[in-house]
Amino acid sequence: MKPLFIVGCGNMALTLFAYFKEFYQVVGFAVDDNYRTTDTFLDLPVHSLEAIEKNTIPEQSHFVVAIGFQDMNEVRQRKFNELKHKGYLPAKLILNPQITQHNVSIGAGSAILDNTSIHAGTVVGENTFISTGVNIGHGCRIGNNVWINSGVTIAGDVVIGDNTVIGVGANIGNNIEIAEYNFIGAGSLVVKTTEKYDTFAVRQTEKLAIMSKQFLQLSNIYRSR
Template sequence: MSHKLIIAGDSAFAEIAYEYFTHDSEYEVVGFTVERDYLRKTELFGLPVVPFEDLEAHFAPAQHAFFAAATYTQLNRLRTRLYLDAKARGYTPASYISSRAFLWRNVTLGEHCFIFEDNTVQPFVGIGDNVVLWSGNHIGHHSRIGDNCFIASHAVVSGFCEIGANCFLGVNVTLVNNIRIGDDCLIGAGALVAKDVEEDSLVKTAPGSAGPSARRYFKVRD
């Protein structure tokens, strides 16, 4: 049985989400939505693109699920805002877990998550709401990923790690065992993290690298 789904966005991630939901899930994508100020097209893949502000006029909340296909803009704030707004309006948050991902039986997973292929998520891992794991990551046993995080491809999160809310981990990041990453952190591509990272930090190649705070880098105002 298919479930009707609305995807927020009309850019690359929205197109990718459409492919995965359509060909590897029980969801049927029936439309897209974009905030009115950014509405540049009325159709995508033969489906309507409608203003987010008028979503209920086109798709009844009780009959449709919703996924916000936004990446890590403003340290994930855009995706978070769209997801929570749609949920408050009565739409059911949708998640996608690739049939080619490996999640151990006792992994706990929040709502509105997107797990790409070739992710390995080991026993006793906890993943919060609104988390994106791009392809090919290793999430080690007993680790925790907070809400609203985005982990790019081929990151290694070792055992007993804790990643705070709203974080972004770039490609090929490595966290050794027992590392704690505070909220609102950007861990740049290829970084080896061998000690804890404080909230609102930007790590380039190692903890303590010079640079602006992560919130300043992403122009987060809240």
């Protein structure tokens, strides 16, 4: 298998390691010196990202950036561009093999997890993360450095701008453009074209003035009628 190192050693690195190890030989992790607090992670070495060339060969080594969407994905973007500029090879992960049979293009360094559906004619950019259970309609254009969480639904012919973050269970209407650097919170519904840096969030569901056990008892009484 092709050698791969994972940038990061937190929860995202733990998540992607479980998937990438099935397709690549994971040789270690790499983080910035000021975040390097251990020599090993998951029984593999943790290298200094600033000195990564001492431990790997650029033209022969793949990498994936396993960092969250801090600073609207700009941290992920910087690490990706720096390593690509040094000659390292961005790894790609597509867990649903049917995706590539539907005239779908996936950019370098992107990871698409299980139970996700992407319909015909859609293009996904570089260094984009798409989590589990996402549905993306036909003819969409997903930009670079985008983060799409679990359970998101994106209708057909939608454009998602670079560095946008879409939270769990959000819904995007058809034939609109989500501009760059948008933050679309969990459970949001967006049906109109947006502007750069727009933010969407829904209010938390109202807390009822009743204790949980009492509510369950009342619910059972209602169902039994």
